[in-house]
Amino acid sequence: MTRSFMGLRSVIAGAALIAAAASWAVEAAADIKIGSVLAVTGRASFLGDPEDKTLKMYVDQINAAGGLLGQKIQLIVYDSAGDAEKARTFATRLIEEDGIIAMVGGSSTGETMAMLPLFEEAKIPFISLAGGIVIIEPVKPYVFKTPHTDRMACQKIYADMTARGISKIGLISGSGGFEKSMRAECMNVAKASGIEILADETYGPQDNDMTPQLTNIRNTAGIQAVLNPGFGQGPAIVTANYKQLGITVPLYQSHGVASRKYIELAGDASEGVRLPASALLIAENLPDDDPQKPVVVSYKQAFETKWNEPVSTFGGHAYDGLFILVEAIKRANSLEPSKIRDEIENTKGFMGTAGLVNMSPSDHLGLDLTAFRMLEIIKGDWTLVK
Amino acid sequence: MSEFLQFSFSGITVGAVYAMVALGFTIIYNASDVINFAQGEFVMLGGMCTVFLAAAGIPMPLAALLAVIITAGVGAALNKLAIEQARDASVVNLIIITIGVSVFLRGIAQVIFDKQLHRLPAFSGEQPIMIGGAALLPQSLWVLGGAGLLVVTLYHFFRRTLIGKAILAVAQNRLAARLVGINIGMVMLSSFALSAAIGALAGILITPITLTSYDVGTMLALKGFAAAMLGGMGNPVGAVVGGLLLGIAEAMGAGYISSDYKDAVAFLIILAVLFFLPQGLLGARHRERV
Numbered sequence: 001m002t003r004s005f006m007g008l009r010s011v012i013a014g015a016a017l018i019a020a021a022a023s024w025a026v027e028a029a030a031d032i033k034i035g036s037v038l039a040v041t042g043r044a045s046f047l048g049d050p051e052d053k054t055l056k057m058y059v060d061q062i063n064a065a066g067g068l069l070g071q072k073i074q075l076i077v078y079d080s081a082g083d084a085e086k087a088r089t090f091a092t093r094l095i096e097e098d099g100i101i102a103m104v105g106g107s108s109t110g111e112t113m114a115m116l117p118l119f120e121e122a123k124i125p126f127i128s129l130a131g132g133i134v135i136i137e138p139v140k141p142y143v144f145k146t147p148h149t150d151r152m153a154c155q156k157i158y159a160d161m162t163a164r165g166i167s168k169i170g171l172i173s174g175s176g177g178f179e180k181s182m183r184a185e186c187m188n189v190a191k192a193s194g195i196e197i198l199a200d201e202t203y204g205p206q207d208n209d210m211t212p213q214l215t216n217i218r219n220t221a222g223i224q225a226v227l228n229p230g231f232g233q234g235p236a237i238v239t240a241n242y243k244q245l246g247i248t249v250p251l252y253q254s255h256g257v258a259s260r261k262y263i264e265l266a267g268d269a270s271e272g273v274r275l276p277a278s279a280l281l282i283a284e285n286l287p288d289d290d291p292q293k294p295v296v297v298s299y300k301q302a303f304e305t306k307w308n309e310p311v312s313t314f315g316g317h318a319y320d321g322l323f324i325l326v327e328a329i330k331r332a333n334s335l336e337p338s339k340i341r342d343e344i345e346n347t348k349g350f351m352g353t354a355g356l357v358n359m360s361p362s363d364h365l366g367l368d369l370t371a372f373r374m375l376e377i378i379k380g381d382w383t384l385v386k
Numbered sequence: 387m388s389e390f391l392q393f394s395f396s397g398i399t400v401g402a403v404y405a406m407v408a409l410g411f412t413i414i415y416n417a418s419d420v421i422n423f424a425q426g427e428f429v430m431l432g433g434m435c436t437v438f439l440a441a442a443g444i445p446m447p448l449a450a451l452l453a454v455i456i457t458a459g460v461g462a463a464l465n466k467l468a469i470e471q472a473r474d475a476s477v478v479n480l481i482i483i484t485i486g487v488s489v490f491l492r493g494i495a496q497v498i499f500d501k502q503l504h505r506l507p508a509f510s511g512e513q514p515i516m517i518g519g520a521a522l523l524p525q526s527l528w529v530l531g532g533a534g535l536l537v538v539t540l541y542h543f544f545r546r547t548l549i550g551k552a553i554l555a556v557a558q559n560r561l562a563a564r565l566v567g568i569n570i571g572m573v574m575l576s577s578f579a580l581s582a583a584i585g586a587l588a589g590i591l592i593t594p595i596t597l598t599s600y601d602v603g604t605m606l607a608l609k610g611f612a613a614a615m616l617g618g619m620g621n622p623v624g625a626v627v628g629g630l631l632l633g634i635a636e637a638m639g640a641g642y643i644s645s646d647y648k649d650a651v652a653f654l655i656i657l658a659v660l661f662f663l664p665q666g667l668l669g670a671r672h673r674e675r676v
Binding site for chain 1: 393396400403496502503505514521596605637
């Protein structure tokens with residue numbers, strides 16, 4: 001009795017499943033499937049969470065306004081929790097099972113690099129939201145990215161230092177992927193930018209005190225400024241320790257901490273710190289004739305109204321990625337991945353939250369140094385350095 | 387000289403954090419031989435609850451007190467719902483249960499609180515105390531003082547109070563303790579609640595230095611565990627000594643050798659100690675009773 005009952009139940013369940021799958025397939029066939037793998041939870045969630053929210057918000061908006069090429073967009077987001085291995089598994093699923101035509105995602109450089117070969121092989125365009133320059137250098141036909149690179153951040157910082165008459169600096173960087181990559185880039189371009197790095201210290205991702213490293217930097221003769229490539233808690237602690245030790249030379253942070261959270265975590269110690277960041281951070285304070293102002297103000301207001309939390313540059317990267325893709329699909333007037341790829345590469349004069357994008361076959365990022373704004377923290381708020 | 391002093395201060399600051407976390411391991415270990423890997427999550431809960439209660443407008447001291455009480459409740463619930471259900475399981479199984487609880491608590495914290503980093507203001511200002519050209523944050527003294535106070539309290543707790551003695555008795559011999567009328571369930575319950583409260587207190591004291599988020603517990607528990615092993619598992623004084631040694635080793639390693647290898651320096655010391663003194667520096671030498 002029991003056995004036959006169980007049998008009956010599983011038959012019903014199976015039938016229901018098949019029915020569900022069939023109806024899903026019919027519904028899905030009419031949709032434009034865009035995939036995304038983001039670090040929505042975990043240590044890099046401050047990247048993935050706003051990216052996820054941004055993509056969902058704008059896909060809903062596009063669909064409400066009639067969709068794209070007359071079809072609805074179906075956004076499929078998987079949470080990698082910042083794990084490159086998981087990201088790769090999800091990317092395989094997106095390509096093989098979900099059948100996406102393009103991908104906007106990859107919160108960190110590690111995840112992006114793990115997923116990238118799959119997209120190259122499947123010939124599906126992949127717009128990454130991660131910072132590392134290795135993503136687009138050398139150029140890979142199907143891979144693009146929207147955020148500034150760490151090399152550009154270094155160059156922007158060095159330009160500001162040179163303008164202030166600084167040429168000898170100390171470097172203190174975290175040992176995570178982002179920090180390591182930016183440290184390497186800053187070392188690479190230092191000479192060409194006329195900057196000499198006299199001290200080079202590191203700290204671990206969970207370290208609670210960086211005073212020994214900063215003491216060594218302080219005691220190095222001739223240091224005129226200190227640069228801290230890092231993100232997460234490290235830079236906040238470095239900033240606090242910097243003040244604790246009473247170091248008076250200017251402190252530069254990277255775009256990795258370009259969010260209000262950093263000011264909140266570092267408190268008063270962040271006063272006078274400079275960092276390169278996208279225009280989004282000071283959207284309302286931009287001069288009215290700034291061509292980027294309308295874009296960043298509208299994104300900022302839309303995000304903050306919808307999610308009731310401060311906008312971050314990382315969500316902005318997702319905005320840029322999605323709309324570069326949407327524009328490319330419109331221009332291609334086709335859902336053929338290779339045609340979409342060609343049109344992404346043809347992106348010209350696209351104004352995003354990161355700046356003006358002009359892509360080319362040899363440049364799959366398309367931003368220049370003007371995309372970065374140099375900011376200084378004054379009275380707990382961002383101020384544009386003139 | 388001033389740099390040596392600065393490295394020492396850094397070591398003391400970090401070491402005091404490790405010591406606070408290490409202290410939390412003591413009671414549960416003493417009561418049940420279980421190393422509670424959810425101890426780091428108690429530390430996290432202490433910090434996060436205080437941050438969120440304070441943000442809700444509750445004055446800091448009250449928020450801190452509430453955080454300790456809530457976390458103690460979580461500790462008691464952990465014992466009631468997970469450990470007690472498996473009371474006949476081996477110690478290894480119980481330890482694995484605590485790992486599961488730690489993952490569970492981290493997940494819950496992610497949902498109830500958020501995924502952001504948070505900080506608490508330092509208790510007595512951020513103005514560093516200058517000694518011989520080196521700067522020490524007053525908060526480090528709070529952490530150190532807290533650790534010292536806890537050691538004294540725990541010492542008296544185990545020696546002078548009935549429940550403290552009962553915990554020790556249960557640790558020595560469960561069956562014998564039961565035979566002389568000690569309520570084992572009660573002992574376990576109070577040891578988990580107390581450990582959780584100590585963890586929460588640690589979390590509140592260290593948050594102005596370390597910052598906090600739902601996932602700070604893992605690394606803190608690992609370092610605290612290493613400190614406790616170094617000093618001698620189960621010995622409160624050992625926990626503090628181990629924590630400070632570990633912190634100072636890291637700071638000296640970062641300052642004098644290379645910041646890249648500072649963790650290696652610390653772990654080399656732990657390996658060496660455990661090689662030659664498997665019970666830790668101050669751990670009880672193994673005694674065979676007849």
